[in-house]
Amino acid sequence: MRHVMGLNDFMLRKEGKEVPVVYDPARCLNSHVALIGMSGSGKTHQIKQLLRSAALGGAELDIFDVHHELDAVPGARCAMYSQATGYGYNPLVLDLDPHAGGVNRQADFIVGLIKQVTTQFGSKQEAALRNLIVDCYASRGIFADNPRSWARKEISEQERRRLMDQREWQQLREYYPTLSDLLAYAETKVLSLIFGGDNKAMNALEALAKLNARLQTLALKERRAGVQAEERSKLEGQIEAQQKRCIDAYSEAIMAKPTREAKDVLKYDSKDVLVGVIQRLQILTAAGIFNATAPPFGDAKVRVHQIKSLSDEQQILFVKLRLRAIFERAKQMGPTASGTELRFVCMLDESPKYFSEDSDDIINVIAREARKFGIGLWCAAQQPNFPESFITNCGAKFILGIDASYWKTAQQRMRITEEGLKWIKPKEVMAVKLHKEGQPDPPFVNVVVPNPGTEAGRRALAKAA
Known part of the structure; x- marks a missing residue:
């Protein structure tokens, strides 16, 4: 990738020389970018141009677009995420690396994400959710202490519903559980704490509830359209048989002198704690x-x-889940040949909402460790509100224009002089800092932005073409 940011402003004004300022990730210490520009500063335009250069340079791009305005990139394919489209990703798919992945690591990651965005998620709910995740995996034969059991296939919601409707339980064990499976498992656990009984008894009770629901639906149809009596009689017979199965299952659980449910109380604390977790999972x-x-x-x-x-x-939850998947994929590919090659770009617009001071947060992990795997984390914001863990690991910094009330913050965090900030003119002149080998703290350079509306901008535009 080679992207002409514009022309060196000083050289153009003082000497009339057209000296291009080029952003080349391979020549920087890493491929991470911090881009700051208040509304109206041309931030979106600069992002689009950078993404275009990255795409034409052969990198893979994952663009997290919060305004639906970054789709004009060569080769782009878009997906809108909402309840209507139904697109998503299964958070229970495992990383198979025995050192960095597995059941416990994924459980900790999911709990950490939910904790980050949920202020009223206490330690009891954290522990209960973690145990639910581990136990849900175990119900599919996926055990935390057995890496050979971790490999499973991924399933679509349509295929999952088909197998559930056909009661193909054994075939379901070939796939990773989904969030819907985790929710169903949690609901079964809370019912067992309320009503007692083991999993067999709770499954029998759930089946009985479904049959009773079908009977109510059938009765409604009878009143509306006159359903044949033999259909109702058949269903009532099924209900009677299922009631007997429930009684037998509960009797068997009582006679077995169970200890599992006592352990469940220790794992999940109480039904109230579990109900709180279930409400979170439902959302x-x-x-x-x-x-x-x-x-x-x-x-x-x-x-x-x-x-x-x-x-x-x-x-926040979605972006961090995808960043984790991208990072794992890059690690599986191994380090790049040069150590500076740009394979993947992750573009976060309005990025401050995603940041955390937690050193294990996936954004901080990528900022520290992703250089050798070819990941560039490009973060845009309206103010210089980047945490130290990111900004100190950033190979390129671009300031397109910020309100004067943020100048002191920019001077402290970005290490730009007040004089440098004064020369910035939105859509005309920006400040660029490129960290390269042998330069412990290079200065910001003022750069004339390609712009057909000014004489200097047109010269920059011609050079960038």
Whole structure:
């Protein structure tokens, strides 16, 4: 990738020389970018041009578009995430690396994400959710202490519903559980704490409830259209048989002198704690972003994730889940040959909402460790509100124009002089800092932006063409 940012402003004004300022990730210490520009500063235009250069340079792009305005990139394919589209990703798919992945690591990651966006998610709910996740995996034969059991296939929501309707339980064990499976498992657990009984008894009770619901539906149809009596009689016979199975299952559980349920109380604390966790899972399930039906990107190398319809909380959860998957994929590919090659770009617009000071946060992990795997994390914001963990690991910094009230913050965090800030003119002159080898703290350079509306901008535009 080679992107002409514009012309060196000083050289153009003082000496009349057209000296291009070029952003080349391979020549920087890493491929991470911080781009700051208030509304009206041309930030969106600059983002589009950078993304275009990256796409033409052969990199894969994942663009997290909160305003639905970053789709004009060569080769881009878009997917809108909402309850209506039903696209999402299964958060229970495992990383198979025995050192960095597995059941416990994924459980910790999911709990950490939910904790980050949920202020009233206490330690008891954290522990209960983590145990639910681990136990849900175990119900599919996926065990935390056995890496050989971790490999499973991914399933779509449509296929999952088909197998559930046909009661193909054994075939379901070939796939990773989904968030819907986790929710169903949690609901079974809370019912067992309320009513007692083991899993067999609870499954029998759930089947009886479904039969009774079918009977109510049938009675409604009878009143409306006159359903044949033999159909009702057949269903009532099934209900009677299922009631006997429930009684037998509960009797068997009582006679077995169970200890599992006592352990469940220790794991999940109480039904009230579990109910709180279930309510959280219900909200996540309703959002649709964790459906197991992946968006139809196919083999597109430029993927635009349109997330405007999601709440801030849902956007944070979604973005970090995808960043984790991208990072794991890059690690599986291994380090790049040069150590500076740009393979993947992750573009976060309105990025401050995603940041955390937690060192294990996936954004901070990528900022520290992703250089050798070819990931460039490009973060745009209206103010210089980047955490130190990101800004100190950033190979390129672009300031397009910020309100004077943020100048002191910019001077402290970005290490730009007040004089440098004064020369910035939105859509005409920006400040660029490129960290390269042998330069411990290079200065910002003022750059004339390609712009057909000014004489200097037209000269920059001709050089960038």
